[in-house]
C-alpha cells in the first residue's frame with residue numbers, strides 16, 4: 001500500500017473542495033485533493049458528448065458574496081460571457097414569463113380565474129393577519145399562507161412535488177425559507193408593473209463561463225496543480241481512520257490500488273452520511289442510524305441533439321404540468337453559443353428528478369431518450385420526432401439533500417458528533433446536507449481553509465447568516481460591479497497562470 005503525509009487532505013473536487021484548495025495554495029499550503037470521479041467540478045462539471053457540452057442542471061454565476069465573486073474573477077475573468085436571463089414556466093398548455101409579468105399571467109389565466117386567485121390570496125392574508133399562528137413547519141402551509149391556495153397550486157405544488165418526489169406537506173418549510181423566502185404576490189405584481197424601477201429585482205443577466213461551468217473548475221484544478229499541489233481523480237475514499245475524535249488517515253481506492261494518506265487537517269465535501277459510515281472504528285450506533293436516515297433526491301439528464309437551429313429563446317423552461325415527467329428543460333446554446341459545435345443544431349437538457357431505483361431511474365438509456373423525445377415534441381418545443389438525431393443520458397446520484405420532516409434532528413445528531421473532531425471540517429452541499437448553491441458551497445470551502453489558517457468561522461452558519469436570494473438592490477448590484485471591475489486587475493495567482 002502506498003502511504004503519504006499531507007498537511008491538509010481535501011475530499012471532493014467540486015466547487016467547495018476546490019475552493020478550499022485554491023485558498024490554501026494562495027496562502028502557501030499545498031493540500032492533496034481526492035476526487036472519486038473522473039473529472040473535477042462535482043455537480044458543477046461540464047459533460048461533453050460528440051462535441052456538445054452540457055451542465056448537470058444549469059449553473060448561473062451570480063452571487064452577493066464578494067469573496068466568491070472575487071475568486072470567479074481571478075480564475076476566469078476573461079472567459080466569462082454575460083448571458084441575458086430568460087426563463088418561463090409551462091403550465092396547463094401555456095407559457096408564463098418568469099419572473100411573472102402581469103399582462104402575460106392575466107392573459108394566460110383569464111380574468112375570472114385571476115379574480116379567484118386574488119381572492120384566495122386575500123383570504124390567506126386576512127387569515128394570517130386575524131389569526132396569526134406559529135410559523136408553518138411544512139412547505140404547503142408556508143406557501144399557502146404567503147400566496148393563497150390557488151397560486152400555490154399553479155406555481156408551487158406541482159413543480160415542487162416533481163423535484164422532491166414527496167407531497168409538499170412532507171417537505172419542511174426550511175427549504176422554502178432558504179430558497180424562496182423573499183417572494184410574495186405583492187412583490188411579483190410590483191415587479192411586473194414597475195420592472196427595474198422597483199427597489200429590488202431579479203437579475204436580468206448573469207455571468208457564465210464560455211465553455212460551461214466545468215471550465216471554472218478545470219482552470220481551478222490547473223492553478224492548484226501549477227502551485228505544486230495535487231488533485232487526484234478516480235480516487236474513492238473507502239475508510240477514514242480515527243483515533244477517538246482525531247482523524248489520522250484516509251484509505252482510498254485508485255483503480256486496483258489502495259492508498260493510505262495521513263494528514264494533519266481534513267476537509268470533506270463527500271456526503272456527510274458516507275463520511276460517517278466510513279469512519280473506522282465505526283461511529284456510535286445513534287450517529288450511524290441518523291446517517292442512514294438522511295435522504296437524497298437524485299436526478300437524470302437526457303441531452304437531446306435536435307436538427308433545428310432555433311427551438312425557443314429561453315435559457316431554461318420549468319415544466320409544472322404534472323402530465324409531463326420532465327421537470328426542466330435547458331437550451332444550452334442559449335447559455336453560450338460555444339456549447340454546441342454546429343450552429344444549425346440545438347442541444348436540450350431534459351431534466352428528470354427521480355430517486356435511485358425508482359421507475360424513471362431504472363429506465364434504460366434508450367427508453368429515456370424515447371421518453372424525452374416524445375415529451376419535447378408534445379410540448380411543441382421541437383417540431384417532430386425525426387428532428388431528434390441523438391441523445392445521451394447522465395445519471396447524477398445525490399443531487400439534492402432532502403429536507404423532509406425528520407432531517408433536522410438526524411442532521412443535528414451527526415453535526416454534534418462531528419463537532420468533536422478538531423481536525424475535520426465538512427463543507428459543501430452534501431458535506432453539510434444543506435441545499436446550497438454553488439456560491440454558498442464555495443464559501444464553506446473558503447472559510448474552512450481560513451479556519452486552517454487560524455481564523456474562526458462557524459461553517460454551519462453559512463447561508464443562514466448570508467443571504468441566498470437572487471434579487472439584488474441597486475446598491476448591492478453597483479457595489480458588486482465596482483468590485484468586479486477592481487478584480488479585473490491581475491492578482492498574484494491569476495497572472496502566474498495566464
Ligand SMILES: O=c1ccn([C@@H]2O[C@H](COP(=O)(O)OP(=O)(O)O[C@H]3O[C@@H]([C@H](O)CO)[C@H](O)[C@H]3O)[C@@H](O)[C@H]2O)c(=O)[nH]1
Pocket residue numbers: 011012013014015016017034035036037040041042043044059235236237269270271274427428429430431435436437438439441
Ligand atoms: O465519496 C465521495 C463522494 C463525493 N466525492 C466528490 O465530491 C464532490 C462534491 O461536489 P458537489 O457535489 O458538486 O458539491 P459541492 O458542495 O462541492 O458543490 C456545490 O456546488 C453546487 C452545485 O454546483 C449546484 O449549483 C451545489 O451547491 C454543490 O453541488 C464531487 O465531485 C464528488 O464526486 C468524492 O470525491 N468522494
